[in-house]
Each structure stands twice: as C-alpha cells, then as structure tokens.
Amino acid sequence: EVQLVESGGGLVKPGGSLRLSCAASGFTFNSYSMNWVRQAPGKGLEWVSSISSGNNHYIYYADSVKGRFTISRDNAKSSLYLQMNSLRADDTAVYFCARGIGDILNWFDPWGQGTLVTVSS
Amino acid sequence: DIVMTQSPDSLAVSLGERATIKCKSSQSVLYSSNNRNYLAWYQQKPGQPPKLLIYWASTRESGVPERFSGSGSGTDFTLTISSLQAEDVAVYYCQQYYTTLFTFGPGTKVDIK
Numbered sequence: 121e122v123q124l125v126e127s128g129g130g131l132v133k134p135g136g137s138l139r140l141s142c143a144a145s146g147f148t149f150n151s152y153s154m155n156w157v158r159q160a161p162g163k164g165l166e167w168v169s170s171i172s173s174g175n176n177h178y179i180y181y182a183d184s185v186k187g188r189f190t191i192s193r194d195n196a197k198s199s200l201y202l203q204m205n206s207l208r209a210d211d212t213a214v215y216f217c218a219r220g221i222g223d224i225l226n227w228f229d230p231w232g233q234g235t236l237v238t239v240s241s
Numbered sequence: 242d243i244v245m246t247q248s249p250d251s252l253a254v255s256l257g258e259r260a261t262i263k264c265k266s267s268q269s270v271l272y273s274s275n276n277r278n279y280l281a282w283y284q285q286k287p288g289q290p291p292k293l294l295i296y297w298a299s300t301r302e303s304g305v306p307e308r309f310s311g312s313g314s315g316t317d318f319t320l321t322i323s324s325l326q327a328e329d330v331a332v333y334y335c336q337q338y339y340t341t342l343f344t345f346g347p348g349t350k351v352d353i354k
C-alpha cells in the first residue's frame with residue numbers, strides 16, 4: 121500500500137524555522153516526483169514546492185515561499201523534506217506531501233494526512 | 242501564473258440529483274503536442290487530505306465511482322456527479338499541471354439539499 125506520513129509540524133514563532141519530513145512507503149520512491157501543498161485553516165489548497173524524480177533534482181517553488189523554503193529528498197531513505205525559514209503568520213497551514221505521477225507535470229496522488237504548522241508569537 | 246476559477250462557490254443538491262461544477266483556467270491547459278488537457282479534479286472531505294478523482298480532464302482514477310465524470314478542453318472544464326450520494330458531501334478542487342507553477346481552483350463545496 122502506498123503511504124505518505126508527514127511529521128515535524130508544530131508551533132513556531134515568527135521568524136523561526138521548522139523542518140518537515142514525509143516518509144514514503146509502498147512504492148519506488150526515486151521514480152516519482154514529490155510535492156508539498158499547504159492549506160491554511162478553512163481555506164483552499166496552495167501548491168508550495170516540487171522536486172523531480174531521479175538524481176537530477178529539478179526544483180520549483182511558489183513565489184510566496186521562494187528564498188525561504190527549501191525542498192529536498194533522500195531517495196535512500198524514501199523521504200521528502202521541507203526546510204522552512206523566516207516563517208510568517210501566513211505560513212500557518214496544514215502541510216501535505218503528495219506524490220506526483222510521472223516526472224514533474226502531473227497530478228498528485230496520493231496525499232499524506234498532513235502536518236500542522238502554526239506560526240504565532 | 243495560470244489562475245483557476247470555479248463556480249459556484251457552493252451548491253446544494255438533492256440525493257440522486259445531478260451536481261455540476263465548473264472550472265476555468267486563465268489560459269489554455271491543452272498541450273498541443275499530445276492533445277491532452279493538464280487538468281485534475283480532487284475531492285476533500287472534512288478532516289481528510291484531498292483525493293484524486295479525475296486526471297487528463299476526463300480520465301477517472303481507478304476506484305472512483307462512475308457517477309463522477311470530467312469533461313471540457315482548453316480553458317473550460319466541468320466535473321459532474323450524475324447522482325449525488327450522501328458520501329459525496331465534500332469540497333471539490335480543480336488543478337492545472339500544465340506548468341510547474343501548479344495552481345488550484347478555490348474549491349466548490351457540495352452539500353445535500
């Protein structure tokens with residue numbers, strides 16, 4: 121069974137940092153692109169970042185997080201990461217990791233259950 | 242960026258009746274080289290992550306009930322639930338994957354009338 125499990129969320133002060141992890145299982149991790157999508161409380165879905173499959177990691181960010189967030193992956197550990205720096209109140213959201221079907225231009229399936237990040241003083 | 246819009250924001254439909262959700266992209270998501278529309282639909286129930294329903298605008302994901310169908314091309318798309326069931330109460334999102342700046346529609350909430 122394909123499974124994605126996020127961790128690392130929590131309460132952090134504005135300007136602080138947090139590192140999210142996504143543990144993948146049930147599929148050949150290095151063959152798929154991976155993505156982070158967030159959802160602010162009561163709001164819609166916002167794509168955050170994507171990283172391509174294989175060893176040549178093409179990386180993309182939403183303008184709202186560019187320069188502050190860093191996506192990475194460890195294929196040996198079947199894990200996806202999101203390093204979040206200079207956090208702001210409007211980064212408060214549930215962060216989902218999602219598998220991409222194919223290299224980069226693809227839909228997301230499945231999604232993890234998400235991890236909540238709260239940025240507040 | 243490609244901006245996705247959806248209509249209506251919400252709708253209430255009687256059990257067994259048809260529900261129709263529209264999605265519009267600010268530019269075409271039809272890739273001419275393969276004649277595919279880079280458009281997906283997701284369903285999100287309260288407290289759950291989104292679930293893929295439709296990709297390539299009209300291809301139903303495995304295991305998704307046949308009452309869900311997608312149509313449209315270019316910039317205008319439709320998700321239809323042919324006979325609404327109680328378990329279909331959810332928010333539905335469209336998403337374009339034509340560019341690497343992926344974007345989602347704002348969502349349409351579907352309730353029972």
